[in-house]
Every structure is written in C-alpha cells, then in structure tokens.
Amino acid sequence: MLTAIAAHFVLAAFLPLIARRWGRAAFVVGALAPAATLVFALSRASGALAERHPVETFAWAPNIGLEFTTRFDELALLMIVLVSGIGALVLCYYACYAKPGDRAVSRDSSLLVLFAGSMLGLVLADDVISLYIFWELTTVCSFLLVGGEGLTRKLRKSATQALLVTSLGGLAMLLGLLLLATAAGTTRISEIIANPPGGGVVTAAVLLILLGAFTKSAQVPFHPWLPGAMVAPTPVSAYLHAAAMVKAGVYLVARFAPGFSDLPAWWLPIVVLGLWTMVLGGFRALRQHDLKTLLAYGTISQLGFLMVLVGAGTWIAALADVTLVLAHGLFKSALFLTVGIIDKRTGTRDIRELSGLGARWPALTVFATLAVLSMAGFPPLLGFVGKEAAIEGLLHGEPKDLLLLAGVVLGSVFTVAYSLRFLVGAFGARPTVAPTEAPPSGTVMTTIVGIPAVAGLVLAFVPGLVEPLLAGYADAYSANPPDYHLGLWHGFKLPLLLSIAIIIAGYLLHRTALAPRLAGWVPGPLHAQRGYQASVDGLVALAQSVTGRLQAGSLPIYLGVILVTMVAVPGAGLLSGIETPVDLRAWDSLLQVPLAALVLVAAGTVVLARRRLTAVLLTGVVGYGIGALFIVDGGADLALAQFLVESLTLVVFVFVIRRFPPRFVDGRPYFPRARWVKAGLAAVAGTFVAVLAVLFSGSRQGMPEASRFYAENAESATGATNVVNAIIVDFRAFDTIGEIAVLAIAATGAASLILARARQRPSGGYVPEDAGSERTEVKQ
C-alpha cells in the first residue's frame, strides 16, 4: 500500500512531461495509478476483511517516534473503491472533456493524480501525523484545482475561500489530534480507538477534530465554500467535491466514531449540525437554476445525512452510513459527469435554457435517471437500500433517534424534490423553450457516466457483494450485531411505508414548486457567506489596525514597543517566581566605586552633549572607564583589548564626524513631551537589565565545569599559560574564525560604502532632487 501511494506521487511528477508530449492522453496515463491501486486493493480484499488487518510501517523520523503507518481495513477498502475507482473514471473522462492543446492539461492531470495519492494516504493512514499531512495535501490540491490559473477574480475568491475554511479546520484538527494522541499515549489511530482516553482534554480534542471534519465536509456554517468551489472544471468537481475530498470529513468522523460514539461532545454537534446541514442543503438546492450548484447543495445535504447516521452510533445506522457513502460516491459522480457533458455540448447548464435533451441523448438520460433515482432513494437502487437501512436504524434506537428520524425524513423529502428538479430540468422538454441544439453526447463520456450509475443498480440486487465489507466496519460499534441484512425487500414494514411517503411528499413538493418560493428566505445574520465575509474582513481589519499601530514607521516607537515587551513579558514571569539573592554587597573592591562614578557621569553627559565631538569623547571616557573596571576584575587581556579597541573606535569616529557639522542637528521635536517618555522608558528598561544581572548571577555557584576544565588543561593541552588566550585561539578557535569573518565583512561593507561616494550612477538607487548640491559640498 505504501508503494501505491508513492506510485501516485511519482507519476504525478512525470505527468507534466507526458502532457507536453501527448497532450490529453496524460489523463489516461494518470488514470493508470488509481486503476492499478483499485485492482491491487480488491485482490487483497480478504486481508482487509480478516480479523487482523495488514499494517505497513515506514519510520521516517525514528528518533522522535514519527512513522507513517498504513492500516488496510474495511473502511479503508471502501474508501479506496471510491477514491481510486471514481478517480480512474474521472481521469479518463477528463481526457475527453479537456480541449485539445489546453494549457491546463499538464497542471490538472498532475494535480488530480497527486490528489488521488493524497486521498489514498489519508484513508490508509493509521497515525495521526500522516493523517494530518495527507489531509492538508488534499486541501492544497483542492485550492490549486479550484483556482486554476487564477485568471479571474471569481476563481481566486472561490479558491481562497475553500483554502481558508478547510485549512482553518485542518489546523484545529491537528491540535485536536495532538491532544488526543498525548492523552492516549500513542499516535496510532487504531490503538486510540481501541482504548479511548477520557477527561476534559479529550472533550476539547474531540471538538477540535470535529471542527476539521465539519469544514472539510461543508457542514453548516462552513458550507458556502462548496458551492463556490463549483467554478472548478466539472471533472474536478465530480472527483473532489462530490466523491472524494468532501467525504474526508465523513471518513474522519466514521474513523473515530467507534471510540467516541458515547461521548455527548462527540455525537451532539454531529447530529445537530448534520441535520441542519441536511435540511438546509436540500432546501437551498430547490432554488438553484444552475445544475452544478444544485448538485453542490445536494452534496451538502447528503453529507449532512451521512454525518447524522454516523453520529447516531448504532450498528444499523453505521451500516446504513457506509452503504450511503458508497451509493453517494457512485450517483453523485455520475451526475456531475452528466452535467459536464451537458455543459460541454450545449454551452449552458442553466435549467431555464435547457430543453428536450432527454429525447436527443437517450443513453445518457437513462444513466442519469438511474443516478437521480438512487439519490432520491427510489427502489431498486443502492440509494434506496441505504435509506431503508438508515430508517430502520433510527427507528429502533434510543428516543433521540426518533427526533433524528423526523429530521432525516424532512431532508429526504427535499432530496426527492431537488432530484426531480434536476432530472426534469436537465432532460425534460419545456414548452416555452425551443429544444436545445446539441451534438451527440459522445460514446466514451456517456459510457464513463454509465459505469457508476449502473453499479448503483447492480449492487442493489446483489448487496451480498459489498455487505461483508460494510458490516465489517459496523461491527466496530457493537459486539452483538443485530440480524439485519441489506436488501431491497424487508417486508411490508414501517421503513418501506416511510420511503413511499417520502417519495410522494417529495413529488408533491416538486409539483407545487412551493419551496422555490420560500427558499430565498434566510434571516440576514444566519447567512453563512456573510459570516465568512465578516470574519475575513475582520481579520484583515485587525491585522491592519495592529500593523498600523505597532508598525508606525518610526524607529523610536519600534524600540519603545520592543523595550516595553522586554520589560513586561519576562518581567512578569520574573516577578511570579522571584528568589531574592542573599549575599548583596555594596562593592567587591573599593577601586570600583570611583571608576563607577566616572563611567556614570561620562555616560550621563553624553546624553546632554550638544557637540558631536564632545559626545564622542565622552563615549571614549566610558570605554576607558570600563577597561579600568576590567583590570580591577582581574581581566588583563580584556582590559588590553578594550583600551586598544576604544582608541581605534575614537579614531574612526573622528574621521567620520569631521565631515559632519560640529553640533547635532536638533530638528523640530515631534512631541515635546516625548523626550521624557523616552527617558522614563529607557530608565525602566535599564534598571530591569541590572535587576536581571543581580538575579541571574545569584544562581551561579562557583566556577562552572567548562571554565575549570579550560583553566586546568590550558597549559598541558595548548602550551599556553594565558588561559583566555588558549580559549580564544585554541579551545574555541572556530568561534574566533567566525569573529574574524564578521570583521572582514564589516570592513568590506564599510569600505564599499565610503568608496562608493566617488562613483554615482545616474539611475541607481534613491537620489532625492536636492541631494546633488549637498554632495558637491561634501566633496569639497
């Protein structure tokens, strides 16, 4: 399985080259990877169904315990069927869909295969870190595929929204996964679920993980990114935004649900938001005229349904959930691909402009009808089988499940209504509109649509083909599974009656067109898109106001902010854990007192000096005073270096200031009081440093080990009696090389700055208009 994932990535890297050579055929080449994966996975299906699931591990950072582990179980196999099966179909379809010579071919083919590989890794990953990595890889692929070349504002806006919303959830999920892994003491998902930890941290972790799942699966209130993402090419929408990527959220919840289904913090948000999403998505789908947007809202609704089922947490509900995951992947991809054909052949996908396509394209109409009926839950299709199981599961659960059932029934009525709206809108004849002119729908593309559509029909008659797989997943919820089997006929019982009632109600809703009139009515504050806009605008405004205030462009303000932070943050920490040193002494040697006075007086006078030379000389006095203090401290070499360097500094200063006017140019004071503010801030910060010095040195106990080693071994190891010299030129010689490099760079820089005066390029750099006259003055 590791090989399969790697093969996707390698192939994705080569596809641009293939596309340059053979154009659209690159998609067919790209389809090889998911197709081979599907065949391989199906040939190993017995392993996934076995008691012990095959595990593969690749340790990529063993030192810190990071490894990539795949675990091939029932849920993974089911998702591989969708991800790789639909992936291969969509790639083949895209080969016909793309225009010959389109520049997007190399980019999209590569990204789609990359996405297929990421999705494969996501559903196989058994450790939380790799799960997160693949999760974000799919987000990035989605961003790039939605945005395309980013040529229009619409593309950029939709792609950015998809990226922002899903990566927000992704980051929350990462935090949640890490909390969970820490609480459980392992990063392996299978072990976490086998022994779920408990406590407040786990509640927080679970909520964060759910945030990730909800954003990815477009649950209320994060759903608007999904209809927005419909600007992507239709095959991309069919794959990412119907069959695979948006299922990742449902997959994540399904993956963790067996461990946490009893936790209220887990199931409550899932069923509440899931129901809301299911009803809202169906409701809004009824108002769309654009076929693709209609399907997108339908997807939102169905994802809500899937969430509710997995949140219900019973064996039959789980069985229904995975059945519907499969059914939804099949019918929704078929429908999207149908819309792709309509869009490509007729140039529109607005149901107000389409008419009479049903008579023109009988084969496509049959396939689309199969898919639509599966979506609406008509017998004898897989969608019906799943919905029967769902109703059965919710009927015989706890009391809360009956509430859920009521919501699900309402959502299903909407589903039937928008399914009919889609079918009639796309293929029906309208008396008021002339029949749409269209070329034949194309054999290859129609066949590709037919494969998932017919699969939904066949599987409904032989559910035994997939039932071991689906029931194998549901077994995680209950040790004693009830005696229930998927099937078309369970006798004349309540679920069947409810199904019939749903279909009749949905048909009436469609006929009366009541909902389309109501569906525009949403209270302003509940507009999810406005919420998104407001949060993005708020973030931008916050960033701008923080930047505008803190980054005022004035150096004194920057330094002030830095100093305040320096005092406030470590200062507060220091106050909380302060330890008063005991051995406070006034001085160590009497000589220190007059030298200290000299240094302080000189430093204080620098501030007051009006003439540049005075200030420079006083700084020199400070330096020599420090040198004298070094002698008192017993640092002979240090004092020597200090005296030498101080003299050199003075010389350099004098060389430079002889070009400057003798007095400081005290320009207009910006704020008269600013001087005192600056002085006060500087005094606080300076005192803080001194306090730090006292406190930190208080924790020092005699000469440290390293210093003692240098002092003891200097003579024997280096032959030098001066230990400081031995350290600099021998023990720590590499540091000294670095120091010399700094000197060399500074010297080069200084020299080039000074010598550059001679040659002034006319167009180079920023030269203000009045600079010319000044420059000639300097030269004189």
Add this chain to the structure above:
Amino acid sequence: MTVNITMAVVLAGLYTVGFYLLMQRSLMRVILGIVILGHGANLFLQVAGGPPGEPVFAGSALIEAMVDPLPQALALTAIVITFALTTFLLALAYRSWALLGHDEVQDDVEDRRIREAERRREGMDESDEPDTEPAEAVAGFEAPEASEEVPR
C-alpha cells in the same frame, strides 16, 4: 555570588543611556547608543562571571582564586565585534549624510502608508455603510463583482 550593587548601578546607568540614545532621531546619537550598550553588555558578561580575583595565568595562582576565564573570552570576542559593527554603522551614517544631506532617522514611508490607511478606514467605519449584499451571495459565486481596485 551576585553582582555587587555598584556594578549593578553602573549596568543600569549604561543600559539606560544606551536605550535612550537609541531612541533618538540623530543617527550619530543612535550609533553612540549602540557603542554604550556594547560597553554595558561587555561589563555585564565580565561581572556576571563572578567577583574580582587573580588573573587567569596557569600556575600563577590556585584555580579557586582565579576569575572565570570563559566570560572574559566571550567579552573579548564581543568587544571586537562591537568595534566592527560601529565601524560599519559609521560608514552607513557617512553614506546617509553624503546622499541625503542629513543624518536623521526618517520614518519608514511604507509603514506610514499603512498607518494612514488604517486612519482612513476608521474614519470610514463611522459613516454608515449601506448593506448592499444581495441574498444570492450565499451561492458563493453569484455575488456581484467588486471593482478590481489596486490599493494605492
């Protein structure tokens, strides 16, 4: 083995003067501030290494009586690097003088622009903005296109 109070006061004084000079507008004063801060840092390193003692020459005294050699080695490096930095800064000040005719630290133009944009935005918020977004914006891409304006 804390720093004694005299040295702590010197440190406080040097750092205060250094910080104060750094916050000045004159580039020359800023450089002097860096030099004085450098002095303060070197002294910090030295006095944090313990009270005065015998110079560290092997065999000249007992190791227990010697001062710690490591802070001295560090301070020595720091002194030299401060010198290099000072020289480079002086060259910059000189260049600034030669090109611009003054040695004053100017406000950053880009940053000032951001600040002014922020002021303008705050002024705008006070005036009532009409809520023009139609209900169809929920669909994500049916929203009216805003003009493609490059912020200036």
